[in-house]
Amino acid sequence: MLSSAPSHGHSLPSTATIYIPSVTNAAIRTEHLRKVYTTAPPKSGRGAPGIASDASRAAADRRGGSEIVALESLDLEVESGEFFGLLGPNGAGKTTTIGICTTRVLPTSGTAIIEGADVRTQSTLVRQRIGVVPQRPNPDSSLNVRENLVFHAAYFGIARSIANSRARALLEKLGIAERSEAKVMQLSGGQQQRLMIARALIHEPRVIFLDEPTVGLDPQARLDLWTILRDLHSQGRTIVMTTHHMEEADKLCDRLAIVDQGKLLAIDTPEALKARAPGGTMIELVLDGSGEALMLDIRAVPGVSSAEAKSEHGSNSVRVYSDRGGEVIAALVTIATAHARAIRDIHLAPPSLETLFISLTGRQLT
Amino acid sequence: MTAIVTDVAQRATAGRIFLALLRRDINVARRELPYFLLRTTLQPLLFIVVFGLLLPRMGYVGSAYKAALLPGVLAVSLAFSSVQSVALPMVADFGWTREIEDRLLAPISIELIALEKIVAGVLQGLIAALFVLPIARLIMGPIDGLTATHFALVLFIVLLGATAFSVLGLLMGSLVSPQQIGLMFSVIVAPMIFFGCAYYPWQNLSVFPFMKYAVLINPLVYVAEGMRGVLTPGMPHMDLRAVSAALIIIIAIFWTLGIRSFSKRAMG
Numbered sequence: 303m304l305s306s307a308p309s310h311g312h313s314l315p316s317t318a319t320i321y322i323p324s325v326t327n328a329a330i331r332t333e334h335l336r337k338v339y340t341t342a343p344p345k346s347g348r349g350a351p352g353i354a355s356d357a358s359r360a361a362a363d364r365r366g367g368s369e370i371v372a373l374e375s376l377d378l379e380v381e382s383g384e385f386f387g388l389l390g391p392n393g394a395g396k397t398t399t400i401g402i403c404t405t406r407v408l409p410t411s412g413t414a415i416i417e418g419a420d421v422r423t424q425s426t427l428v429r430q431r432i433g434v435v436p437q438r439p440n441p442d443s444s445l446n447v448r449e450n451l452v453f454h455a456a457y458f459g460i461a462r463s464i465a466n467s468r469a470r471a472l473l474e475k476l477g478i479a480e481r482s483e484a485k486v487m488q489l490s491g492g493q494q495q496r497l498m499i500a501r502a503l504i505h506e507p508r509v510i511f512l513d514e515p516t517v518g519l520d521p522q523a524r525l526d527l528w529t530i531l532r533d534l535h536s537q538g539r540t541i542v543m544t545t546h547h548m549e550e551a552d553k554l555c556d557r558l559a560i561v562d563q564g565k566l567l568a569i570d571t572p573e574a575l576k577a578r579a580p581g582g583t584m585i586e587l588v589l590d591g592s593g594e595a596l597m598l599d600i601r602a603v604p605g606v607s608s609a610e611a612k613s614e615h616g617s618n619s620v621r622v623y624s625d626r627g628g629e630v631i632a633a634l635v636t637i638a639t640a641h642a643r644a645i646r647d648i649h650l651a652p653p654s655l656e657t658l659f660i661s662l663t664g665r666q667l668t
Numbered sequence: 669m670t671a672i673v674t675d676v677a678q679r680a681t682a683g684r685i686f687l688a689l690l691r692r693d694i695n696v697a698r699r700e701l702p703y704f705l706l707r708t709t710l711q712p713l714l715f716i717v718v719f720g721l722l723l724p725r726m727g728y729v730g731s732a733y734k735a736a737l738l739p740g741v742l743a744v745s746l747a748f749s750s751v752q753s754v755a756l757p758m759v760a761d762f763g764w765t766r767e768i769e770d771r772l773l774a775p776i777s778i779e780l781i782a783l784e785k786i787v788a789g790v791l792q793g794l795i796a797a798l799f800v801l802p803i804a805r806l807i808m809g810p811i812d813g814l815t816a817t818h819f820a821l822v823l824f825i826v827l828l829g830a831t832a833f834s835v836l837g838l839l840m841g842s843l844v845s846p847q848q849i850g851l852m853f854s855v856i857v858a859p860m861i862f863f864g865c866a867y868y869p870w871q872n873l874s875v876f877p878f879m880k881y882a883v884l885i886n887p888l889v890y891v892a893e894g895m896r897g898v899l900t901p902g903m904p905h906m907d908l909r910a911v912s913a914a915l916i917i918i919i920a921i922f923w924t925l926g927i928r929s930f931s932k933r934a935m936g
Contacts, residue, residue, distance in 0.1 A: 404773070406769075406772065406773075406935065407935060408935055426678075426775040426776060426777060427775070429773055429774065429775040430775040434773055436766075436769060438766070440765065440766040440767050440769045440770070441767070441770075442692075442767050442770055443765065443767060444696040444699070444700075444767075445692070445695075445696070449695075450770075453688065453691075453692050453770075454770050456684075456685075456688030456691070456692075457685055457688050457689065457770070457771060457773075457774035457776075458685070458774065458775060459681040459684045459685050459688075459775075501770065
């Protein structure tokens with residue numbers, strides 16, 4: 303029985319030599335990507351003629367040249383046409399990953415190939431093929447809204463007549479056409495964000511990177527942006543988005559990578575990830591104290607699949623996973639009272655990316 | 669063959685992108701022209717009024733001083749409009765606005781982006797000098813060296829001077845943080861002007877031999893002496909070949925340092 307599998311394997315090599323394994327339909331591929339920020343100022347900087355170095359370097363000096371590992375060793379593969387999410391808390395390495403993929407940060411080691419071009423050796427080629435929406439809108443404030451787009455197109459060598467018609471169409475589509483002659487500083491945060499999206503699209507890139515695009519937007523603007531992003535995705539573009547918003551990641555992305563402290567913790571479709579969330583509903587009780595006896599009693603409650611005590615920042619909490627949803631809460635309250643513990647807070651979460659994230663990292667996302 | 673074709677195509681694109689970047693800077697500079705001229709030429713113009721008009725008429729300085737002053741005033745206008753037009757926006761860009769990001773995402777090498785800033789700085793330096801020149805001429809009388817035959821030489825020295833200070837602007841703009849910009853002007857720029865032989869010929873510094881050689885590290889000395897050499901050849905001035913060589917060396921040093929710090933700031 304078992305021998306049939308290897309024999310299938312043996313019949314493959316002839317075809318495998320034709321399909322070079324590393325050339326897949328990947329829009330983005332990173333291998334062992336690592337980034338260490340060395341905060342110590344480079345020696346070459348001292349040759350400068352008596353001009354004080356910038357403040358950040360001075361601060362780094364004080365820290366005695368410590369190193370910050372932003373990315374450990376990241377291996378990612380994003381398929382062409384995929385809507386891919388990078389999910390993780392602040393400091394997880396999301397922005398660094400986007401920075402490297404968009405040629406704006408040099409990796410310490412490892413490779414990143416974007417649409418077949420290496421970020422290190424073919425950075426201009428990479429830039430030609432990508433559009434970037436930054437975390438904080440940074441339009442050119444010396445130019446008006448329309449000029450921001452037309453000039454950006456010119457930076458990609460696009461003829462002015464084409465740039466003009468594309469700019470008009472994009473402003474129309476993104477609902478800011480009536481602001482096209484306005485100064486960018488007169489736009490609202492949401493409008494500036496749309497301008498950034500239009501700018502990222504003006505040269506018709508194959509891959510679009512968005513770094514926390516919905517941070518700072520009001521709920522309506524956020525929903526509008528979701529519609530815009532879904533629309534771009536339906537046109538077949540590859541989209542890579544970072545977020546620490548669970549619902550956003552769940553609703554928009556085809557596939558998600560959960561990253562924390564520079565490491566990839568899980569990568570799959572939102573559905574598959576949610577299915578991996580441990581033992582049903584998570585109930586978190588914040589108590590004024592804990593103890594072994596209390597934990598034993600909690601674990602004995604019918605429906606409780608697992609329970610663990612946590613104590614950090616002077617607050618004690620018990621995290622309980624229940625097969626019967628919130629039904630066990632009454633029993634938990636009774637036990638806490640019996641052990642003379644006051645309950646300060648109760649948090650209940652159905653199996654979700656959030657409960658998976660907490661079980662993977664041991665902490666809340668936001 | 670294909671490689672060559674792509675290479676040529678890429679270079680043509682790079683050229684087009686470079687011109688687009690330059691068009692943006694010229695566009696913005698044109699809109700801000702009155703403020704730009706006020707910022708960069710008011711100080712030299714006030715100098716002309718006080719030292720070229722008031723003091724000679726009061727009898728405190730001889731009228732011959734006008735001839736020593738004029739090339740220096742033009743040198744200061746040229747140099748400091750070049751350095752400011754490159755450094756000031758760059759300090760803001762790298763310091764907090766990050767507006768330069770849309771240009772750093774252009775499919776062109778980082779060196780060309782920096783070079784474009786230099787070219788834009790040179791153009792703005794030329795504009796400032798061209799603005800000051802007729803006013804200076806009006807107040808201080810005819811300028812010996814400003815003849816058609818001399819024109820190429822004048823332009824050569826002017827271009828070298830503007831380039832040297834634009835490249836210095838690249839270095840300063842990428843090194844200095846926004847908080848230090850005021851300090852930069854009072855600690856670096858002001859001494860540079862006063863010890864830059866702008867308001868007296870270098871050779872007259874023989875009365876202070878130490879200073880005569882110490883000021884040679886100041887790039888403005890060569891611009892002022894060069895202007896003196898081409899505009900008022902009758903005044904004592906440095907040999908123009910020495911001036912040109914010094915400015916070329918200064919450009920090379922500042923470019924090497926400037927492109928390094930610019931790249932470092934540009935890469936996150």
